[in-house]
Amino acid sequence: MAEEMRIVLRNYGKIDPLKIDDYIAVGGYNALNKARSMKPADLINEVKSSNLRGRGGAGFNCGVKWNFAYMAQADQKYVICNADEGEPGTYKDRLIMEGDPQSLLEGMAICAHAIGATQGFIYCRGEYPSVVKTLNMAIAQATEKGVLGDFSIEVRMGAGAYVCGEETALIESIEGKRGEPRIKPPFPPVVGLWGKPTIVNNVETFANIPAIVEKGAAWYAGIGTPSYPGTKIVTLTGDVVNKTFFEVPTDTTIREVIFDFGGGIPDGKGFKAVQIGGTSGAFIPAANLDTPIGFDAMTEIGAVLGSGAVFVLNDTRDIVDVTARIAKFFAHESCGKCAPCREGTMRMHDLMDKINSGRGKSADVVLLNKLGRVMSYSCLCGLGQAAPAPVMTTIEHFPADYNAKLV
Numbered sequence: 125m126a127e128e129m130r131i132v133l134r135n136y137g138k139i140d141p142l143k144i145d146d147y148i149a150v151g152g153y154n155a156l157n158k159a160r161s162m163k164p165a166d167l168i169n170e171v172k173s174s175n176l177r178g179r180g181g182a183g184f185n186c187g188v189k190w191n192f193a194y195m196a197q198a199d200q201k202y203v204i205c206n207a208d209e210g211e212p213g214t215y216k217d218r219l220i221m222e223g224d225p226q227s228l229l230e231g232m233a234i235c236a237h238a239i240g241a242t243q244g245f246i247y248c249r250g251e252y253p254s255v256v257k258t259l260n261m262a263i264a265q266a267t268e269k270g271v272l273g274d275f276s277i278e279v280r281m282g283a284g285a286y287v288c289g290e291e292t293a294l295i296e297s298i299e300g301k302r303g304e305p306r307i308k309p310p311f312p313p314v315v316g317l318w319g320k321p322t323i324v325n326n327v328e329t330f331a332n333i334p335a336i337v338e339k340g341a342a343w344y345a346g347i348g349t350p351s352y353p354g355t356k357i358v359t360l361t362g363d364v365v366n367k368t369f370f371e372v373p374t375d376t377t378i379r380e381v382i383f384d385f386g387g388g389i390p391d392g393k394g395f396k397a398v399q400i401g402g403t404s405g406a407f408i409p410a411a412n413l414d415t416p417i418g419f420d421a422m423t424e425i426g427a428v429l430g431s432g433a434v435f436v437l438n439d440t441r442d443i444v445d446v447t448a449r450i451a452k453f454f455a456h457e458s459c460g461k462c463a464p465c466r467e468g469t470m471r472m473h474d475l476m477d478k479i480n481s482g483r484g485k486s487a488d489v490v491l492l493n494k495l496g497r498v499m500s501y502s503c504l505c506g507l508g509q510a511a512p513a514p515v516m517t518t519i520e521h522f523p524a525d526y527n528a529k530l531v
């Protein structure tokens with residue numbers, strides 16, 4: 125694809141992921157060697173000025189986060205890679221881990237040098253058993269070659285809970301506890317795993333690091349949109365000709381993603397809506413198709429880039445039915461720790477189900493909006509805060525579809 129730009133997936137399909145020598149032959153671990161010749165503070169400044177922002181959903185500046193852990197005084201610090209990838213429709217982290225696992229290990233080792241950590245964990249979703257094998261093989265090879273130095277990495281498997289992708293629930297899970305989010309602050313870079321300063325970054329975030337260290341912050345900051353530079357791996361699903369993945373600069377528009385890379389809507393049907401960022405993402409109507417996929421541009425139209433999953437609906441789809449199913453997902457996945465999410469996701473599902481089955485009244489739509497607003501302000505973690513987004517945005521952009529089902 126002509127307009128694709130591969131930074132994270134630069135080696136994907138080109139090297140044997142199970143052979144560390146292949147990775148080294150294409151310049152692998154040069155960045156770690158360079159990083160180790162730098163003072164941690166200088167390295168962190170480089171990452172900070174690249175303006176790399178987290179690819180796991182929240183879009184926090186990576187270097188700023190690393191600096192919190194660097195500044196924290198502790199006898200032990202940890203680096204955790206969030207490979208839970210629980211967002212339906214998302215499989216970008218799997219591509220990286222399957223296709224180029226050493227790039228992830230190198231990114232984590234650079235982070236370890238920056239903050240002063242000697243232990244790392246990769247928290248990989250349990251639904252990816254073959255990825256776990258690949259990772260363990262990659263870690264064994266890197267350890268045998270001695271490239272990781274005194275930094276050791278272990279893989280921990282999740283057990284299928286969506287909430288365990290939330291960084292503090294993930295930390296609880298690694299500690300052997302029930303996966304429930306912690307009250308923040310304190311944030312993990314200061315008080316994390318076993319109470320120690322901990323960096324949690326997404327797979328794609330870490331996989332960007334070697335290229336940034338090698339080619340420099342200025343190079344990276346010049347790609348895509350200035351406020352969210354670099355590239356983004358997009359996984360495209362739903363009613364598109366090409367259900368596939370690609371890596372594009374962040375100034376690529378939603379229209380280009382769906383119609384150029386995705387090949388448009390199949391079977392001569394029209395476009396109805398697109399949901400970006402996974403199940404908790406907003407539904408976007410045709411009027412906003414020319415928005416770039418970068419984080420801030422998406423936020424401006426009330427959407428979140430999130431994981432980069434793009435789910436397209438054609439004009440024959442029943443959007444109220446789709447939204448009701450999503451509400452069921454959140455009611456199922458709420459961990460139940462906080463009342464607004466435990467009760468809110470259940471009530472939201474009840475109301476959506478009522479409307480979808482033709483029993484709803486216009487007062488139920490008003491109630492859904494009120495409930496959504498309360499949840500987005502009062503839930504303890506991002507699960508409950510974001511769960512109302514699909515409901516509220518479909519009510520906003522597709523009122524006729526709701527009206528058609530009301531009694």
Ligand SMILES: Cc1cc2nc3c(=O)[nH]c(=O)nc-3n(C[C@H](O)[C@H](O)[C@H](O)COP(=O)(O)O)c2cc1C
Nearest residue numbers: 178179180206209210289290291325326329506507
């Ligand atoms: C319910 C929920 C699920 C999440 N799932 C993931 C996930 O699967 N992978 C991920 O990297 N981040 C996930 N996150 C975001 C993490 O909490 C955290 O922001 C991220 O791992 C930080 O890494 P980054 O700065 O590199 O993006 C999730 C957040 C919430 C609230």
